[in-house]
Amino acid sequence: MITMELFPLSLLLTLSLSTIIFLLFRTTAAARRKLRSPPGSTGLPLIGETFQLISAYKTENPEPFIDARVAKYGTVFTTHVFGERTVFSADAETNRFILQNEGRLFESSYPGSIANLVGKHSLLLMRGSLHRRMHSLTMSFANFTIIKDHLLLDIDRLVRLNLDSWTGRILLMEEAKKITFELTLKQLLSIDPCEWTENLRKEYMLVIEGFFCIPLPFFSPTYRRAIQARKRVTEALHLVVRERREKRERGVKRNDMLAALFDSDCDDVTFCDDEIVDFLVSLLVAGYDTTSTTMTLAVKFLTDTPSALAQLTEEHEEIRARKGTSVALEWDDYKSMPFTQCVVNETLRLSNIISGVFRRAMTDVKIKDYTIPEGSKVFASLRAVHLGQDSFQDARVFDPWRWQKTLDPANFMPFGGGPRRCPGHELARVALSVFLHHLITRFCWKPAEEDKLVFFPTTRTQKRYPIIVQHRNVVE
Ligand code: HEM
Numbered sequence: 001m002i003t004m005e006l007f008p009l010s011l012l013l014t015l016s017l018s019t020i021i022f023l024l025f026r027t028t029a030a031a032r033r034k035l036r037s038p039p040g041s042t043g044l045p046l047i048g049e050t051f052q053l054i055s056a057y058k059t060e061n062p063e064p065f066i067d068a069r070v071a072k073y074g075t076v077f078t079t080h081v082f083g084e085r086t087v088f089s090a091d092a093e094t095n096r097f098i099l100q101n102e103g104r105l106f107e108s109s110y111p112g113s114i115a116n117l118v119g120k121h122s123l124l125l126m127r128g129s130l131h132r133r134m135h136s137l138t139m140s141f142a143n144f145t146i147i148k149d150h151l152l153l154d155i156d157r158l159v160r161l162n163l164d165s166w167t168g169r170i171l172l173m174e175e176a177k178k179i180t181f182e183l184t185l186k187q188l189l190s191i192d193p194c195e196w197t198e199n200l201r202k203e204y205m206l207v208i209e210g211f212f213c214i215p216l217p218f219f220s221p222t223y224r225r226a227i228q229a230r231k232r233v234t235e236a237l238h239l240v241v242r243e244r245r246e247k248r249e250r251g252v253k254r255n256d257m258l259a260a261l262f263d264s265d266c267d268d269v270t271f272c273d274d275e276i277v278d279f280l281v282s283l284l285v286a287g288y289d290t291t292s293t294t295m296t297l298a299v300k301f302l303t304d305t306p307s308a309l310a311q312l313t314e315e316h317e318e319i320r321a322r323k324g325t326s327v328a329l330e331w332d333d334y335k336s337m338p339f340t341q342c343v344v345n346e347t348l349r350l351s352n353i354i355s356g357v358f359r360r361a362m363t364d365v366k367i368k369d370y371t372i373p374e375g376s377k378v379f380a381s382l383r384a385v386h387l388g389q390d391s392f393q394d395a396r397v398f399d400p401w402r403w404q405k406t407l408d409p410a411n412f413m414p415f416g417g418g419p420r421r422c423p424g425h426e427l428a429r430v431a432l433s434v435f436l437h438h439l440i441t442r443f444c445w446k447p448a449e450e451d452k453l454v455f456f457p458t459t460r461t462q463k464r465y466p467i468i469v470q471h472r473n474v475v476e
């Protein structure tokens with residue numbers, strides 16, 4: 001889940017003498033063992049190349065920091081950012097190797113500030129057999145059978161409900177966030193949108209802001225506010241969980257993630273309410289910004305590429321025409337959107353909401369001709385591969401038609417891979433497709449003002465993509 005934008009700048013501030021000594025020692029120990037680590041430059045003492053990284057990503061170029069270093073050192077190189085020597089990989093094969101060897105050679109690594117926000121029982125922080133088990137539980141809650149038989153109905157209904165109120169000027173990013181939040185609460189807890197969900201969402205946005213600030217309560221009011229908001233969010237969820245437990249004991253059955261968590265109680269492990277709440281919080285965190293930003297950027301790319309929008313409109317009008325007066329999308333409809341899937345893939349490829357993932361080497365690991373020393377931080381950049389000219393022709397152009405040709409699937413990993421591969425990948429695709437369907441068949445739109453993509457601290461548009469929408473004259 002970690003993008004490099006999460007600011008462990010606190011690390012810089014708190015790097016103590018002992019850390020310096022430790023780092024020095026490690027370097028010399030590594031040298032003694034004659035390890036050849038990937039080439040690169042570690043910049044200034046302590047600060048390393050952190051400022052180069054931050055200022056690079058403030059430009060409009062999506063990948064300046066990595067591009068420059070790949071040109072100089074190759075696709076696997078060493079740098080020093082956020083207080084630590086870090087090996088960057090911009091190589092598809094190396095990335096896959098890193099992700100596949102989760103728990104054996106590498107393990108995921110999050111700064112403590114993130115752990116405080118997602119909660120210590122979060123799936124993101126779990127390791128080993130507990131992680132395997134909970135990951136597969138999450139997968140089975142959002143696998144395609146469940147989406148087909150249960151979740152699609154609500155996704156379709158809630159998307160339409162939200163679009164009903166659209167008129168005139170809207171901030172697309174805000175609307176997409178509202179939709180995504182409502183979908184997730186419905187899927188996790190069977191709660192329909194209401195005042196309670198909207199209030200919870202407001203608290204939630206404060207928690208999310210905490211991910212992108214300097215995580216020191218003393219220095220950062222944003223982080224302090226995020227921690228307080230997290231407390232209110234967990235309190236609210238605790239009440240829901242308690243109530244549902246009581247209902248369950250009285251024999252009331254539900255079909256959602258919470259029920260799956262209760263049911264896994266029956267096996268060897270039982271989950272207490274604290275664990276369940278952390279788990280729910282982490283799912284909300286993981287699915288919220290990612291899916292909503294992807295929705296917004298899909299619309300932006302389409303708006304900027306009229307020929308793609310025209311072809312997509314044709315595909316969805318055909319579906320509409322076939323369905324006559326029945327409004328709700330069904331699984332067969334979803335399965336008959338080949339060009340939409342090209343648009344979805346191309347949006348995921350170009351936007352790279354999760355630009356890459358951080359790991360830590362659990363032992364000395366040989367990669368290519370180099371050795372990554374034990375304990376090293378590693379950043380597998382998914383974006384660098386997606387935007388690399390070696391993997392995709394004219395890689396920085398939005399071209400959904402490229403997916404109609406055969407492409408090497410190895411170069412495309414928007415959802416990561418290995419044991420931590422995103423359990424929400426199918427859900428995100430379906431939500432995005434359903435959203436595009438209803439948007440396109442109901443509205444025309446144009447940008448309300450100039451808005452551009454930025455890549456720091458996260459990929460998004462600067463002004464939350466304001467658009468002016470107008471109803472089309474179609475029978476609904
Ligand atoms: C376009 C939308 C999405 C993108 C691009 C995305 C991307 C990713 C990526 C790259 C990872 C791997 C992180 C790592 O290896 O450390 C991940 C993990 C995860 N995602 Fe997603 N995701 C999306 C939507 C969702 C949704 C809708 C959910 C909710 C069900 C979700 C839940 C999770 C969870 C729980 C993890 C952690 C898995 C683990 O650590 O075992 N994601 N996601």
Ligand SMILES: *[C@@H]1O[C@H](CO)[C@@H](O)[C@H](O)[C@H]1NC(C)=O
Pocket residue numbers: 139140141143144145146
């Ligand atoms: C999806 O998960 C359900 C349990 O939630 C399971 O019964 C079903 O076999 C799974 N389907 C697939 C295709 O994995």
Ligand SMILES: *[C@@H]1O[C@H](CO)[C@@H](O)[C@H](O)[C@H]1NC(C)=O
Pocket residue numbers: 338341342345403404409412
């Ligand atoms: C989109 O990407 C996935 C891999 O994540 C692939 O399985 C699928 O075939 C791609 N879809 C199209 C239309 O190329």
